[in-house]
Amino acid sequence: MYEKTKQYIFSEIGKRVKKKKKEKKLTYYQLAGYKNKEDYKGSLKGQGEDNAVDKQFRYNKFDYSLITNIAGGRAYPKKNPNLVPDVYIEHLSKKLGLSSGKELLWGNFKNENTFQERLFEKLMLDVLWGEAEIIKEIFNKVLFDYIPYAEYHSYWQMFVVSEIDMPKMPDKIYKIPAYYYQLREDEIFEQYEIKQRNAIKYIWYKFESYLINLINNFLDHSFNIEIQNNGNNKEEKSLYTLKKLDKKLDKLVNELKMFFIENEPTEDSLGLRVRGIILSDYKKMGMLISKEMNREEIELNELVIKHLVEASLRYIIELKRVQVIESEVIKGYSFSTE
Numbered sequence: 001m002y003e004k005t006k007q008y009i010f011s012e013i014g015k016r017v018k019k020k021k022k023e024k025k026l027t028y029y030q031l032a033g034y035k036n037k038e039d040y041k042g043s044l045k046g047q048g049e050d051n052a053v054d055k056q057f058r059y060n061k062f063d064y065s066l067i068t069n070i071a072g073g074r075a076y077p078k079k080n081p082n083l084v085p086d087v088y089i090e091h092l093s094k095k096l097g098l099s100s101g102k103e104l105l106w107g108n109f110k111n112e113n114t115f116q117e118r119l120f121e122k123l124m125l126d127v128l129w130g131e132a133e134i135i136k137e138i139f140n141k142v143l144f145d146y147i148p149y150a151e152y153h154s155y156w157q158m159f160v161v162s163e164i165d166m167p168k169m170p171d172k173i174y175k176i177p178a179y180y181y182q183l184r185e186d187e188i189f190e191q192y193e194i195k196q197r198n199a200i201k202y203i204w205y206k207f208e209s210y211l212i213n214l215i216n217n218f219l220d221h222s223f224n225i226e227i228q229n230n231g232n233n234k235e236e237k238s239l240y241t242l243k244k245l246d247k248k249l250d251k252l253v254n255e256l257k258m259f260f261i262e263n264e265p266t267e268d269s270l271g272l273r274v275r276g277i278i279l280s281d282y283k284k285m286g287m288l289i290s291k292e293m294n295r296e297e298i299e300l301n302e303l304v305i306k307h308l309v310e311a312s313l314r315y316i317i318e319l320k321r322v323q324v325i326e327s328e329v330i331k332g333y334s335f336s337t338e
Contacts, residue, residue: 001130002249005122006075009105009245010083012115014073016107020096021071028068031095033061040064062091082242086225089240101240106219116215117204124200127253135257142203142260147323148191149199150271151316154278155188164279167286170293180289181282198335205333207263214255222248270319277316281309 021031034040043061066080066088075083084092089101098104109115127139144150157163159178166175178185204211224238265272284305291298298306327333 001246002123002126004126005119005249006245007073008118008122010075011073012107013083013105014071016104017071017092017096020098024095024097026095028064028071031062031092032064032067034064062088067092082245084242086239086241086243089242100238102219102223102238105223105240105242109219110216113208113212116212117201119215120204120211121197121200123249123253123256124203125196128196135253138257138260138264141264143196143199144275145206145265145269145271146195146199146202147271147274147316147320148195149202150275151278151320152188152192152195154275154282155183156192158279158282159183159185160188160192166283167290170290176286176289176293181285194336201335202327202333205327205331207259210259214259215252218248218252218255222251270323274316274319277312281312285309 021028027036029036029040032040034043066085069076069080070084070088070092073083075081084104089104092098093101093104096104107115124139127135130136140153144153154164155178158166159175159181162175168175178188223240223242225241288298288302288306291302328335
């Protein structure tokens with residue numbers, strides 16, 4: 001679950017460790033509690049006498065290979081499934097001169113919004129390519145507000161994954177291929193993920209203030225496990241964990257779901273208008289194509305339908321232009337072309 005999201009989180013933690021290690025001019029051996037490579041190798045000779053936990057708490061020695069895995073953003077199911085074990089969060093934070101475990105996990109995220117935006121994108125992609133169909137439907141409906149995605153998701157459903165029934169060839173077995181509609185399946189493949197990422201960015205721009213607050217609150221309060229009194233001076237210290245990361249991301253997804261339900265596009269949405277036109281008119285076009293394949297005579301009222309479909313497609317092009325002017329020219333949004 002949430003593979004893209006977790007890989008992004010782990011990769012950013014690894015980059016943070018590498019950067020601070022370089023700034024502090026430390027080696028991985030020193031991060032693990034050893035003077036150098038020789039000191040580390042010497043400790044291995046007597047490793048039968050103390051287990052890893054003993055070394056951590058009695059000698060402040062830590063697993064060198066695990067620390068290199070953390071710096072590389074590499075999580076392994078048996079060794080470090082959530083990348084950084086709890087005790088390593090506190091240890092590395094101190095060694096690297098960070099203010100807390102939260103800074104190790106998330107950096108100074110409140111001073112810049114790049115991390116939140118990327119986290120949102122990865123989480124959205126995990127949901128959209130996941131298997132929770134009801135949540136996918138809710139998330140997609142919000143994204144349909146962006147016209148190019150409403151268009152290409154419709155093509156994707158009609159001609160790639162066959163989630164929408166379309167008119168069939170004369171053999172009544174296979175659906176009429178995309179090229180009969182003057183569409184190329186390879187282009188649908190190429191453009192679909194680009195339009196999807198841009199739709200996610202469009203929604204980020206649209207609800208940026210709320211989404212930043214939501215994710216900041218998630219990062220602030222979902223990963224601290226306890227407050228300790230530090231001796232008699234009553235100084236409080238938070239400890240942090242990445243345990244149960246999937247469940248915590250589940251909770252964030254649920255909050256997004258509730259927000260999207262409350263803010264789903266209305267009938268005024270240009271994207272929903274485009275999707276409705278495509279789903280309706282391409283089926284009509286398919287019926288006409290099927291008749292031509294069967295060499296059936298096209299009646300006058302069907303020629304009218306053909307002209308209406310052509311007019312609708314020109315209308316979609318104009319609606320896309322309107323949204324480009326509104327979002328890119330007036331509001332200054334920026335979208336990827338590849």
